[in-house]
Amino acid sequence: MSATGRLGLFAFACLLLIPIVWQLVLAMPPFGAHPLPYADLINAAAPAERHVTNMVSAVNFDYRGIDTLGEETMLVCAVTGATVLLRGQRGEQLEAHPGQVENRPIPHRSEAMLLVGRLAAPLTVLFGAYVALHGMTTPGGGFQGGVIIASGLLLLFLAEDYRGWRRLMRSWLFDGLEGLGVALYALGGLAALPLGLPFLTNILPYGQPRNVFSGGLMIIENLAVALAVCGGFVVLLIEFLEETRVMSDGEQE
Amino acid sequence: MTPLIGLLLLLEAVAGTAVALSRKPRRQVLAMSVNGQVLALLFMALQAPDVAFSEIVVGAAVLPLMFLVMLASCRMDRASSGQDET
Numbered sequence: 529m530s531a532t533g534r535l536g537l538f539a540f541a542c543l544l545l546i547p548i549v550w551q552l553v554l555a556m557p558p559f560g561a562h563p564l565p566y567a568d569l570i571n572a573a574a575p576a577e578r579h580v581t582n583m584v585s586a587v588n589f590d591y592r593g594i595d596t597l598g599e600e601t602m603l604v605c606a607v608t609g610a611t612v613l614l615r616g617q618r619g620e621q622l623e624a625h626p627g628q629v630e631n632r633p634i635p636h637r638s639e640a641m642l643l644v645g646r647l648a649a650p651l652t653v654l655f656g657a658y659v660a661l662h663g664m665t666t667p668g669g670g671f672q673g674g675v676i677i678a679s680g681l682l683l684l685f686l687a688e689d690y691r692g693w694r695r696l697m698r699s700w701l702f703d704g705l706e707g708l709g710v711a712l713y714a715l716g717g718l719a720a721l722p723l724g725l726p727f728l729t730n731i732l733p734y735g736q737p738r739n740v741f742s743g744g745l746m747i748i749e750n751l752a753v754a755l756a757v758c759g760g761f762v763v764l765l766i767e768f769l770e771e772t773r774v775m776s777d778g779e780q781e
Numbered sequence: 782m783t784p785l786i787g788l789l790l791l792l793e794a795v796a797g798t799a800v801a802l803s804r805k806p807r808r809q810v811l812a813m814s815v816n817g818q819v820l821a822l823l824f825m826a827l828q829a830p831d832v833a834f835s836e837i838v839v840g841a842a843v844l845p846l847m848f849l850v851m852l853a854s855c856r857m858d859r860a861s862s863g864q865d866e867t
Contacts, residue, residue: 667834675843768850
């Protein structure tokens with residue numbers, strides 16, 4: 529189809545759709561309205577019931593903890609699938625050289641990059657740990673902390689280049705973290721079963737409100753999510769960055 | 782709706798359109814990263830800092846990186862390492 533034809537078709541579709549969309553826009557609730565009662569109920573109940581001040585964590589790790597178990601399993605399945613597709617027949621080749629696009633030499637690593645990367649990476653990892661640990665009291669939590677830690681480790685790639693980074697990031701460690709996280713989450717839920725209580729019942733003492741160690745079982749589930757997310761993201765980054773290395777003899781895509 | 786949120790919504794519309802209109806893949810990846818950063822600012826302005834954390838790492842850093850790696854991987858000359866195109 530020619531360009532004019534496509535534009536004509538687009539204009540025709542717009543003419544048909546704009547009145548419909550406009551009616552929907554007019555029927556929408558006003559900006560900031562939340563007609564469903566769930567949020568208000570949680571805001572009113574959770575601080576007294578669970579001694580936490582971050583309601584998002586209370587929903588994620590306690591009231592709807594079973595959903596988070598599903599989401600975590602989904603993340604692990606997605607990472608496993610990507611790994612199976614990308615890994616091919618490679619082993620742990622820590623000494624492989626980075627590849628290069630034809631006619632574009634790899635630029636020499638600058639000292640500014642090295643300094644900024646080495647300074648920013650530990651600070652970012654520390655900040656990620658802070659966000660993950662304070663999941664019960666301030667916005668954030670296991671998922672956010674986990675991805676921030678993973679991005680801090682990625683900053684090391686900018687500082688150390690492919691080979692140095694690959695030598696630092698051992699797959700077995702992050703594979704283990706990922707699996708351990710999911711297992712810990714499921715085991716935390718199972719702990720209530722011997723007492724005759726439903727799965728994921730919060731059986732631990734709730735602690736003091738506005739304390740890092742408040743929320744009972746939520747602390748463990750939060751830690752489990754942080755481990756699984758950090759491990760999963762770093763495994764994914766390793767698998768993707770491995771794609772940019774030089775293939776050695778006998779390896780297949 | 783405060784003027785700040787209005788401005789950020791407008792910026793987000795511009796950034797999203799820029800992603801759709803970029804023709805070169807590499808430029809599109811960078812436009813997508815900028816789009817993610819604007820989205821993170823918008824979440825921050827809407828008082829959802831936890832969502833902003835996720836968006837700034839996943840949407841503005843990790844996802845564009847994966848696209849860049851894939852683009853680089855596609856362009857690398859694999860034939861030089863003794864592999865046939867199959």
